[in-house]
Amino acid sequence: MENGECSSQASTESISVHDFSEKLLEQVVHFHVMKLSGGFLLWVGTSPVLSNLAVSMDSRFDSMPLSTLVLGDSSDTTPTSLAQRLTKKTKKQVFVSYNLPVTDSNLSMLVENRIKKEMELHPDKF
Template identity: 45%
Template sequence: MSSEPETATGTAPKEPSQSRLCVHNFTETICEQQIHFHVLRLKDSFLLWIGQQPANMSNLAVALHTNVDPIPSASLLMGEIADPVSTTLAQKLAKLTGKQVFVSCDLPQDRMLLPLVEARITNELKAAPDKFYF
């Protein structure tokens, strides 16, 4: 006779499963500005927030790869449509990963800064893809 308690179905209770969602944070000084990156890892997708402190999600874009077009579909879910940074970055990351990507970018539009931020994200994604999606 087992010493484990039984459930109503007559089986031993299962251990609670561990959540596979996780948060991955990294920071980089780019163009003399401290830039913070927060990744929420999801199943087959991720949410990426980029900005300076304090954290503020003033916009949110989503992009996903489709079978219809080699360029991922992208849409701004909230924020100013005149600021295409989040949408463009979500689209590039969706194309790179083949995953659904949510991006909120709270950085000034700076032609020098944004390509370096994008390169930093790409490097982190290639170095630790398991921190972005499962």
């Protein structure tokens, strides 16, 4: 690169957004996906809150992806474990913000199943 010019091989992918909702256990759960270059951010919640954020990525040293909590309560492992499972499934870097109460494990399972269903229906959005 000379004189501040960008290489012609630089990625020109733009960020795309995909939203969907589902009624799960008598409450409407909203899903917001931002597709990024090499990964995606998934927000899950019932109201516009960002109470936590986890990130996960593949590791060449371990079969299980690495994950860590960037923002939020470290005693809640839901966002990190969901990010880790989504990275394992997609082989991409995944950011997850999971803003639902952790009171019902059935809800977590239903949420994850709904995400997987959406990934099958719209793989280009993730």
